Amino acid sequence: MQKPSLPKGTRDFGPIQMARRNFILDSIKETFQLFGFSQIETPAMENLNTLTGKYGDEGDQLLFKILNSGDYLKKVSDADLTAGYQTTLPKVSEKGLRYDLTVPFARFVVMNRNELSFPFKRYQIQPVWRADRPQKGRYREFYQCDADVVGTDSLLCEAEIILMIRSVFKKLKLEDYSIKINNRKVLTGISEAIGEAGKEGPLCVAIDKLDKIGWEKVKEELSERGFGTSSIEKLAPLVHLEADQAGKLSFLKEFLASSEVGLEGVRELEEVFQILKAMGESLDFVDLDIMLARGLSYYTGAIFEVKVNHVSIGSVSGGGRYDNLTGVFGLKGVSGVGFSFGVDRLYDVLEELGLFPDDQLQSTKVLLAHFDAQAYSYAMGLLQKIREAGIKAELYPDVTKMKKQLDFASKKAIPYVAICGDEEIKTGTVSLKNLDTGEQEQLSMEACLERLKD
Amino acid sequence: MQKPSLPKGTRDFGPIQMARRNFILDSIKETFQLFGFSQIETPAMENLNTLTGKYGDEGDQLLFKILNSGDYLKKVSDADLTAGYQTTLPKVSEKGLRYDLTVPFARFVVMNRNELSFPFKRYQIQPVWRADRPQKGRYREFYQCDADVVGTDSLLCEAEIILMIRSVFKKLKLEDYSIKINNRKVLTGISEAIGEAGKEGPLCVAIDKLDKIGWEKVKEELSERGFGTSSIEKLAPLVHLEADQAGKLSFLKEFLASSEVGLEGVRELEEVFQILKAMGESLDFVDLDIMLARGLSYYTGAIFEVKVNHVSIGSVSGGGRYDNLTGVFGLKGVSGVGFSFGVDRLYDVLEELGLFPDDQLQSTKVLLAHFDAQAYSYAMGLLQKIREAGIKAELYPDVTKMKKQLDFASKKAIPYVAICGDEEIKTGTVSLKNLDTGEQEQLSMEACLERLKD
Numbered sequence: 001m002q003k004p005s006l007p008k009g010t011r012d013f014g015p016i017q018m019a020r021r022n023f024i025l026d027s028i029k030e031t032f033q034l035f036g037f038s039q040i041e042t043p044a045m046e047n048l049n050t051l052t053g054k055y056g057d058e059g060d061q062l063l064f065k066i067l068n069s070g071d072y073l074k075k076v077s078d079a080d081l082t083a084g085y086q087t088t089l090p091k092v093s094e095k096g097l098r099y100d101l102t103v104p105f106a107r108f109v110v111m112n113r114n115e116l117s118f119p120f121k122r123y124q125i126q127p128v129w130r131a132d133r134p135q136k137g138r139y140r141e142f143y144q145c146d147a148d149v150v151g152t153d154s155l156l157c158e159a160e161i162i163l164m165i166r167s168v169f170k171k172l173k174l175e176d177y178s179i180k181i182n183n184r185k186v187l188t189g190i191s192e193a194i195g196e197a198g199k200e201g202p203l204c205v206a207i208d209k210l211d212k213i214g215w216e217k218v219k220e221e222l223s224e225r226g227f228g229t230s231s232i233e234k235l236a237p238l239v240h241l242e243a244d245q246a247g248k249l250s251f252l253k254e255f256l257a258s259s260e261v262g263l264e265g266v267r268e269l270e271e272v273f274q275i276l277k278a279m280g281e282s283l284d285f286v287d288l289d290i291m292l293a294r295g296l297s298y299y300t301g302a303i304f305e306v307k308v309n310h311v312s313i314g315s316v317s318g319g320g321r322y323d324n325l326t327g328v329f330g331l332k333g334v335s336g337v338g339f340s341f342g343v344d345r346l347y348d349v350l351e352e353l354g355l356f357p358d359d360q361l362q363s364t365k366v367l368l369a370h371f372d373a374q375a376y377s378y379a380m381g382l383l384q385k386i387r388e389a390g391i392k393a394e395l396y397p398d399v400t401k402m403k404k405q406l407d408f409a410s411k412k413a414i415p416y417v418a419i420c421g422d423e424e425i426k427t428g429t430v431s432l433k434n435l436d437t438g439e440q441e442q443l444s445m446e447a448c449l450e451r452l453k454d
Numbered sequence: 455m456q457k458p459s460l461p462k463g464t465r466d467f468g469p470i471q472m473a474r475r476n477f478i479l480d481s482i483k484e485t486f487q488l489f490g491f492s493q494i495e496t497p498a499m500e501n502l503n504t505l506t507g508k509y510g511d512e513g514d515q516l517l518f519k520i521l522n523s524g525d526y527l528k529k530v531s532d533a534d535l536t537a538g539y540q541t542t543l544p545k546v547s548e549k550g551l552r553y554d555l556t557v558p559f560a561r562f563v564v565m566n567r568n569e570l571s572f573p574f575k576r577y578q579i580q581p582v583w584r585a586d587r588p589q590k591g592r593y594r595e596f597y598q599c600d601a602d603v604v605g606t607d608s609l610l611c612e613a614e615i616i617l618m619i620r621s622v623f624k625k626l627k628l629e630d631y632s633i634k635i636n637n638r639k640v641l642t643g644i645s646e647a648i649g650e651a652g653k654e655g656p657l658c659v660a661i662d663k664l665d666k667i668g669w670e671k672v673k674e675e676l677s678e679r680g681f682g683t684s685s686i687e688k689l690a691p692l693v694h695l696e697a698d699q700a701g702k703l704s705f706l707k708e709f710l711a712s713s714e715v716g717l718e719g720v721r722e723l724e725e726v727f728q729i730l731k732a733m734g735e736s737l738d739f740v741d742l743d744i745m746l747a748r749g750l751s752y753y754t755g756a757i758f759e760v761k762v763n764h765v766s767i768g769s770v771s772g773g774g775r776y777d778n779l780t781g782v783f784g785l786k787g788v789s790g791v792g793f794s795f796g797v798d799r800l801y802d803v804l805e806e807l808g809l810f811p812d813d814q815l816q817s818t819k820v821l822l823a824h825f826d827a828q829a830y831s832y833a834m835g836l837l838q839k840i841r842e843a844g845i846k847a848e849l850y851p852d853v854t855k856m857k858k859q860l861d862f863a864s865k866k867a868i869p870y871v872a873i874c875g876d877e878e879i880k881t882g883t884v885s886l887k888n889l890d891t892g893e894q895e896q897l898s899m900e901a902c903l904e905r906l907k908d
Contacts, residue, residue, distance in 0.1 A: 004561040004783045007499050007549050012562050014569070015492030015576070022493070034841050036818040036848035038469030039476070043595050044498060044551075044581060045461050045518075064499075065521040067547050069585040073539045081535065085527045092546075093521050095461050097498075107458040108466050115468070117865040119851055122469070127498065131523040141497050154851035156834075163838070278834040329458045364490040380610075380732040384617070387488050394490035397573055397608030411571040 009132070009140030015363065020356050021143075024346050025125060027171035028145055031164050032123040037147050040122050042104040044129075045095045052096075054103045054328065062130045064140075065093040097129040101146045102325070102338070109150055110329040118151030125343075137344065148338030150325065155268060157337045158302045158321065159275040162286060165306055165317055168341070173355050176309040179285055182292035183269050184299045184320070186252065189262015190290075193255055194234040196227055203227075204293035215239050238290055245273070248288050268301060298322045304339055308349050316345045364414045366452055368395040368430075369405040371421040379420045382430065385445060386418075391452045410435055416452060463586070463594030469817065474810050475597075478800050479579060481625035482599055485618050486577040491601050494576050496558040498583075499549045506550075508557045508782065516584045518594075519547040551583040555600045556779070556792070563604055564783040572605030579797075591798065602792030604779065609722060611791045612756045612775065613729040616740060619760055619771055622795070627809050630763045633739055636746035637723050638753045638774070640706065643716015644744075647709055648688040650681055657681075658747035669693050692744055699727070702742050722755060752776045758793055762803050770799045818868045820906055822849040822884075823859040825875040833874045836884065839899060840872075845906045864889055870906060 006012065013021060029039075045066060052060050075091040098104050101124045109116065125145045134140060147164070149157045162179055169177060184200075187207070191200040202225040206218050213221075215236075222232050241251060249266060256262030273283055294303045301321030308316055319339025326334045350356050366386065368379040376399050386393040394414070396405045402419070409417045418430040423442075430448050433440040443451065460466065467475060483493075499520060506514050529545040552558050555578045563570065579599045588594060601618070603611045616633055623631060638654075641661070645654040656679040660672050669690075676686050695705060703720060710716030727737055748757045755775030762770055773793025780788045804810050820840065822833040830853050840847040848868070850859045856873070863871045872884040877896075884902050887894040897905065 004504055004564055005501060006497065006565075007501055010497035010499060012497070012566070013495040014566065015494060018493040018495060033817065034844070034846050036846060038817050039472040040469060041467040041472060043460065043464035043466070044583070045464060045595065047459060047461055050458055061523075064523075066551075067519040067521050069515075069518075071539045073535070073542065081527070085525045088527065097520075110458055111460075112466070112468065117862055121848075129498070141499065149851075152851050156849060156851040275834060278831050279838050280835055281838070363487065363492050377732050380729060381734055384733050384735070390488070392488050392490060394575075395610060397603075397606050397610040408571055 007140070009134030009138075011139060011141070019363065020350070021343065021347060023356065024172065024343060024350070025145070028168050028341055029123070029125070030171065031167040032147050034167070035121070035160055035164055037121040037123045040105075040108060040124055041126060042098065042101075042108055042124070044097055044127075046098055046104060046107070048090070048094055048096045050107055051099060051103060055099055059099060062132055063099055064097040064129045064131050065089070066095040066097070068092055068094060098126075099130060100128050101126060101144045101340075102148075105146070105148060106326045107329055109334065110326050110331045113331060119149050119154075119157075120151055121147070121149045123147040137348070139344070143343045144340055145343050146338055146340040148336050150334050150336035153301075153321075153335040155271045155302075156275055158268075158272045159279065161304060161319065161337065161339050162272075162276065163279070163281065165304075165339070166281075166285065172346070172350060174308060174349070174353075177285075178287045178307055178309065180287045180289040180292045180305045180307070181269065181272070182289050182303050183265035183301055184303055185261045185265030185268065185301065186256070186290065187265075187293060189256040189259035189265055190235070190238065192259040192262060194227075194231040196231045199225075199227070207291055208293040210239070210291050241290065245283065245286075245288050248290060252290065265301075272302065294318060294320060298325070300324075302337065308353075311349050311352050313345050313348050313352070315342070316349060317341045362413060362415065363392060364394050364412065365392045366394075366416040366418055366432075367405065367409040367412075367414045368393065368418050368420065369402060369409070370396065370399070370419075371402060373399050375420040375422070375425060378425045379418075382418070382420070382445065386449065386452070389449045389453065391449070406433075406435075418448060461594070463588030463592075465593060465595070473817065474801060474804070475797065477810065478626065478797060478804070479599070482622050482795055483577070483579070484625065485621040486601050488621070489575070489614055489618055491575040491577040494559075494562060494578055495580060496552065496555075496562055496578070498551055498581075500552055500558060500561070502544070502548055502550045504561055505553060505557060509553055513553060516586055517553055518551040518583045518585050519543070520549040520551070522546055522548060552580075553584060554582050555580060555598045555794075556602075559600070559602060560780045561783055563788065564780050564785045567785060573603050573608075573611075574605055575601070575603045577601040591802070593798070597797045598794055599797050600792055600794040602790050604788050604790035607755075607775075607789040609725045609756075610729055612722075612726045613733065615758060615773065615791065615793050616726075616730065617733070617735065619758075619793075620735075620739065626800070626804060627811075628762060628803070628807075631739075632741045632761055632763065634741045634743040634746045634759045634761070635723065635726070636743055636757050637719035637755055638757055639715045639719030639722065639755065640710070640744065641719075641747060643710040643713035643719055644689070644692065646713040647716060648681075648685040650685045653679075653681070661745055662747040664693070664745050695744065699737065699740075699742050702744060706744065719755075726756065748772060748774065752778070754778075756791065762807075765803050765806050767799050767802050767806070769796070770803060771795045812867075816867055816869060817846060818848050818866065819846045820848075820870040820872050820886075821859065821863040821866075821868045822847065822872050822874065823856060823863070824850065824853070824873075825856060827853050829874040829876070829879060832879045833872075836872070836874070836899065840903065840906070843903045843907065845903070860887075860889075872902060 051063055072092045076088050080088045127141050127143050129141050132138060165179055187204055188200045191197060191203050206221045210218055219232050252266050276283060292303060292305055299320035300323040303320035304318055305315045306317035321337040323335050325336050368383055370376040370379045379395050383395045415435055417433045419433060420430055424430050429442050429444055431440055431442045432448050505517055526546045530542050534542045581595050582598050583595050586592060619633055641658055642654045645651060645657050660675045664672050673686050706720050730737060746759055753774035754777040757774035758772055759769045760771035775791040777789050779790050822837055824830040824833045833849050837847060837849050869889055871887045874884055878884050883896050883898055885894055885896045886902050
């Protein structure tokens with residue numbers, strides 16, 4: 001006998017959490033499908049050579065590795081053991097758990113390139129695993145929820161990503177949020193325009209921290225990373241720019257006049273806005289943020305980030321365009337754009353704002369309760385009729401005290417109890433009790449079904 | 455650059471396979487919910503002490519183990535290495551991937567026993583992993599789909615399992631199948647009645663093979679397992695019994711007259727049938743199979759097995775009652791009954807019978823196609839209106855030849871293409887082409903939406 005426990009950084013999801021998570025995931029799935037995205041799933045395990053080298057050194061450290069089956073030491077020599085665990089690693093483990101959904105998707109596209117119709121729009125909702133140090137809001141197993149279009153560089157895709165975020169938030173009744181957009185080419189252009197061409201990498205890393213550490217600290221970091229004082233000073237008007245969208249665009253055109261790639265970035269942003277207008281959408285909710293960088297180095301075009309206002313949780317969605325997702329697996333020239341929702345964070349946001357709809361999340365609508373064996377048998381005859389009407393129903397499965405049955409319904413948040421006793425058997429009725437109001441009415445089956453369908 | 459591949463025994467699920475799997479899983483989920491079951495999920499990884507010793511020696515071998523992070527060899531001594539991999543194993547790995555959904559569920563119930571309302575009805579649909587030798591129809595990663603009720607010994611649960619199987623099969627349009635039921639106590643009673651009390655274990659193992667190897671071979675096996683010749687001969691009338699349900703029950707009552715537990719099993723079977731009758735259900739589809747044993751030793755009451763007739767695939771569902779699921783984790787006296795659907799097998803059955811409904815599985819309903827940049831822009835204005843009507847729609851995202859756009863729709867099995875060109879722009883219409891019939895009509899947006907809603 002042992003006291004069971006969960007591995008560090010992992011969670012069970014009980015009935016209420018699952019109902020709430022499904023409310024979020026169903027809203028996301030409906031939207032993805034409305035926009036023509038198809039679901040795929042990939043295995044939890046991938047060969048380690050698919051995963052390693054894709055997430056940087058730190059990422060490689062955080063991969064969960066599967067021990068080879070049987071005598072996993074059989075390929076390990078004494079010399080390997082002396083050399084240390086890193087030398088033995090490839091000999092004791094060939095598989096790892098997926099670290100994100102992007103690399104498995106790239107592998108999927110390459111392996112299935114002859115069967116897929118491009119542009120290929122896929123969504124994928126599966127857990128990923130990272131051997132990170134667990135802390136508040138950071139788990140070793142968590143769900144990712146990605147949608148990507150590959151095989152086209154059409155900016156319609158960027159516009160549709162914005163519309164999909166809007167559509168999901170409407171379903172979740174989230175109203176106060178901002179969708180930030182920028183373009184990686186604008187950032188490349190800025191590094192050119194300030195005389196630090198080719199250094200957009202460190203520029204992005206530093207700028208990414210603007211919100212958190214402020215302009216003064218960012219300046220220090222840039223200086224440490226070898227940016228000249230005059231270059232840094234040239235950034236100041238951008239950092240302090242306060243203008244509406246049109247104002248920002250015209251400022252950028254002037255600022256980036258010397259940078260071809262920078263102007264291309266501005267043109268792409270303008271085209272996304274034009275497409276949104278052509279689709280009849282207001283641009284009020286799209287926030288052009290010239291300082292939005294996002295850490296990931298593989299973005300090459302648009303970048304997105306979404307925050308819900310007035311909550312303590314950070315960004316709940318983000319993404320961008322990448323030009324060479326599948327190159328590492330030997331398939332060049334496949335442009336794509338994608339984004340993902342942070343399901344755990346959306347959960348926390350909806351909880352903080354009290355937006356989970358209790359009604360929709362209830363499981364059972366009515367419990368059939370009974371005073372004795374005869375009434376139990378009578379209730380059995382009613383149960384299937386209620387279910388045939390599509391109403392989620394349970395029959396208390398033991399002959400026991402009425403109070404115990406009512407307590408059960410109340411604890412499980414079942415809103416109605418249909419009570420059966422001698423009187424109901426005699427008249428072919430049930431006594432329907434509303435547990436919220438305490439009201440109770442004796443009803444025919446037809447009337448009872450009508451009441452429960454509301 | 456590397457050619458990517460999948461680990462042995464694992465699979466990707468592409469768009470069509472996912473749509474078909476979701477059709478099956480949605481039917482199952484709807485039924486579970488209608489019957490008052492709540493969904494839970496547990497982590498992919500469990501502590502190895504939760505998993506080991508629960509599935510027999512062979513099962514322990516088949517567990518996928520996770521290598522400890524960092525220097526996984528740090529706790530391993532030279533003496534451990536000399537002793538071999540089995541001695542080092544507990545020092546390099548503390549976690550494993552779940553092998554089934556039953557043991558994690560037992561752990562969940564024990565850890566959450568103070569928060570749950572009993573009887574607790576849960577369902578769980580998640581992948582499991584087994585380091586088995588892959589072969590046709592046997593994978594190293596596959597989904598299990600379980601429903602269990604714990605905390606009651608009411609036989610209503612057994613009856614409801616039969617009704618749930620019926621409900622799912624109705625949704626899947628499966629009509630020709632048999633639900634076999636037996637009771638472990640009947641098997642115990644039989645071993646007593648033939649004078650081999652306490653040997654129901656080997657009796658079940660041998661009887662389980664009756665379908666596959668026939669009565670003569672089963673007799674040989676029983677003899678090898680130490681059953682006396684006269685005991686084996688006493689079994690013959692049972693094996694050869696041909697009778698209807700009532701006939702089988704009365705035969706059993708006589709055969710088991712000397713066995714208290716055997717008669718208890720018969721009483722339980724009768725009560726399940728009575729409950730089904732009280733619920734207004736016909737018993738025609740329930741097949742009392744006295745020889746049904748099922749391998750798993752933890753069943754203590756009812757046992758179920760479901761086969762679809764006239765297909766090459768074995769049983770697609772099964773389950774039973776167990777009296778001590780949570781005992782191993784220190785919680786005694788929790789009786790439960792559960793069953794599961796074999797999702798991969800149901801997939802193969804529906805494919806073999808051609809029962810996947812093409813209409814319901816289509817993703818996008820209409821593709822907006824366009825002759826030039828102006829028509830592309832016009833189509834953008836229509837796209838959101840179509841989606842607002844709840845119709846799954848895509849706009850071809852590049853200005854290209856009409857043939858290429860039609861080919862895309864056809865390859866993706868999109869049934870309608872709404873063509874936009876000069877004429878449509880001028881009149882504010884679209885030309886809706888049905889790709890099945892080849893018919894094309896010029897329609898107002900209102901008429902187009904009506905047509906697409908059908």
